[in-house]
Amino acid sequence: MTSITGAADRPRLLLVASGMQAYREYLLASLGSHYRVHLFHTVEPTWELPHLDGWTVLENTIDGQAMAAVARGLHEEAPFAGVLCWDEGRIHATSHIAQELGCRNGDPLVIWQLRDKAQTRQALGRAGVPQPKSVPVSTVEQALSAADSIGYPIILKPRGLGASLGVVRVDDAEALRRFFPFTRDTPAPDPVRYSTDAPVLVEECVTGEEISVDAVVTDGRVVPLFVGRKTVxxxxxxxxxxxxxxxxxxxxxxxxFRALLQHTHDALGFRDGWTHTEFMLSAQGPQLIEVNGRLGGDLVPYLGLLATGLDPALIAAAAACGRSSATIPTRRRVAGVRFFYVDVDDTTIGLVTVDRAQLPAAIDQAVVLADPGRTVSPPPKGTVWGRIAYVTAVADTAQECQAALDIATKAVHYTRA
Structure with missing residues (x-):
């Protein structure tokens, strides 16, 4: 364990895993300016260092009970005000730490119910929350039977992965046979294990506009902070x-809609923390896709910061510590992001460039993600790790924001090695 002397008047916060620098450094920087952040990680910190008060290198950050034991010793030396994690694969392990320390969001059963999408469906079904029909299966034969019962098209979805990994639309039985191994065998970026009896969900394909809602929950009261409109x-x-x-x-x-969001959280027993909830706005009304007990992925929280002025890191940390925070927007703008990929699988990058002279004034950031020599692929093989660059924009209207992103698309180029 390593510690750095920090300002004693700042609350001490335990953060489990830092995530990818390109997507999470702004959050950690904000935390570091208001909290004494102690990081649990599997490697020595690098880019995180300026924002930390201390850190502990662990064998893994998946074993919640082992981490809780380490955290207890640190807590006895200098108490933590709260425990925070924004990594989907580690929120359940983190809840064990919070439980051990008596902090908010410390109920592993509740968090596991969010991580295990089959349990989510069961709990929301009992509560009457509108959602797609869903059947957990283990074999292609069971999947075919479930699809016949639900009706094509259907969605094949892993039981507990994030970032849309392994999710695919299937229009008929032939396609289901072809894609079932893809969903079943999509590797997790972490070693969390779900039920081996039924690792795949066969779900009704509801259509419409897909959205996400990032919200803070305090003593069971849900306050939606910003809505993300997805492009898939x-x-x-x-x-x-x-x-x-x-x-x-x-x-x-x-x-x-706010009442539906509150009812959804009540049904899942989630009472404290931050959630990222996804809906499909169908012709029949909002259909719940999933609820995640963490900050939104990608750069959704950053867009929320640009658009509303609300700091997701500080609001999430306050919720973890049982402290109040401002939730009234200080800005009324529109922010967007667009991600870029190569054209074919297994492309070895020569160079990714951004012609900044072509970028309109509304562009906020243009970030290169792929270094020379890296081999990347577009989805489905590449997914989030196959991205080579992104641009963000902020404007007064959605039309202006989208137009800026369209123009910026022409400024991003790559060469093959």
Whole structure:
């Protein structure tokens, strides 16, 4: 364990895993300016160092009970005000730490119910939350039977992965036979294990606009902070290739939608922390896709910050510590992101460049993700790790924001090695 002397008047916060620098450093930087952040990680920190008060290198950050034992010793030396994690594969392990230390969001059964999408479906089904029909299966024969019962098209979905890994639309039995191994065998980026009896969900394919809602929950009260409108590409897969966040999104002020969001959280027993909830806005109304007990992935929280002025890192940390925080937007803008990929599988990058002279004034960032010599692929093989660059934009209207992203697309280029 390594510690750095920090300002004693700042609360001490335990963070489990830091994530990818390109997607998470802004969050850690914000935390570091208001909290004494102690990081649990599997390697010595590098880019994280300026934002840390201390760190502990562990064999893994998946074993919640082992981490809880280490955290208990640190807590006795200098108490933690809260425990935070924004990595999907580690939120359940983190809940064991919170439980051990008596912090908020410390109920592993509740968090596991969110991680295990089959349990999510069961709990919400009992509560009458509108959602697609869903059947957990283990074999292609069971999947075919479930699909016949639900009706094509259907969605094949892993029971507990994130980032749309392994998710694919299937239109008929032949396609189901072809794609079932893809969903079943999609590797997890972490070693978390789900039920081996039924690792795949066969779900009704509901259509419409897919959205996400990032919210803070305090003592069971859900406050939606911003809505992300998704752009999904590479059909029949479900790769998220862009997001748009409007601080004045009408769903934020829709009493019926807010009541549905509250009812969903009540049904799952989630009472403290941050959630990222996904819906499909179908012709029959909002259909719940999933609830994640963490900050939104990709750059969704960053877009929320740009659009609303609300700092997701500080609000999430406050919820973890049982402290109040401001949730009224200080900005009324629209922010968006677009991700870029190579054209063919197994492309070895020569150079990724951005012609910044072509970027319109509304562009906020243009970030290269792939270094020379790296081999990448588009979805489904590449997924989030196959991205080579992204651009973000902020403007007064959705139309202006999208137009800026369209122009920026022409400024991003890559060569093959």
């Amino acid at each position: 590409g590479f059909p029949p897969y479900a790769e998220e290739v862009g997001h748009l966040v409007d601080a004045t999104d009408p769903l934020l002020y829709d009493d019926g």
